[in-house]
Amino acid sequence: MTESLLLFPDPPPPELVRALDLSGYNWKAVSSGRPPEGRWLGAVIAVDDNPEDTFGFCRMLNRQAPDIPVLLLISGTHLDELDMRDDLYTDFCLTPFHQRELEARLIHLVRWSGTARHPELIKYGPLVLNLETYQASVSDRPLDLTYMEYELLKFLAGSPGKVFTRETLLNRVWGYDYFGGARTVDVHVRRLRAKLGEEHAGLITTVRSVGYRFGLSRWEQ
Structure with a gap:
């Protein structure tokens, strides 16, 4: 699992999957339990309508794999859930997110882990072409x-x-x-x-x- 992102929950949000695939990141989603063995770029954890389960997974990850940096995806309505939980995550990103903001936060997260990776992209204004995955988007909208x-x-x-x-x-x-x-x-x-x-x-x-x-x-x- 070298150079992959760990996602929670399983299945992950479709918009997150599209964004990661467009950016060229490998990933694996898990539902609960001990994280799979391997070297991880970081973890991207979506806070859904059951924050307690989400933060329970964060606590488990913090105990079992404290070196994995964590990016939380969280809506504005759940921001108060972050109070007194600074030790459970490295960074957070508000949802719904913009592709470029997520990419920037992932680059920061990966650099934190010391294993930075930069997918080969062509960017011009609102257009982004991923040369590794043969995907394209304009203004964060995937092109078929x-x-x-x-x-x-x-x-x-x-x-x-x-x-x-x-x-x-x-x-x-x-x-x-x-x-x-x-x-x-x-x-x-x-x-x-x-x-x-x-x-x-x-x-x-x-x-x-x-x-x-x-x-x-x-x-x-």
């Missing part, structure tokens, strides 16, 4: 992309501001052996814009008579 849609977005976002012709995109994304025409690129760009949503569709710009550009050119920034 096909393999080629992801590959095209990754290629464009990897060189923001640079204009690529349709022929270049066909060669670099689909490969030199692909016999499809330029319309293939247009169709995938149209689908990407639809999935990015009206607010973020402009991240991919059409350059008339040339091709496409992702993001702003250096003259527009």
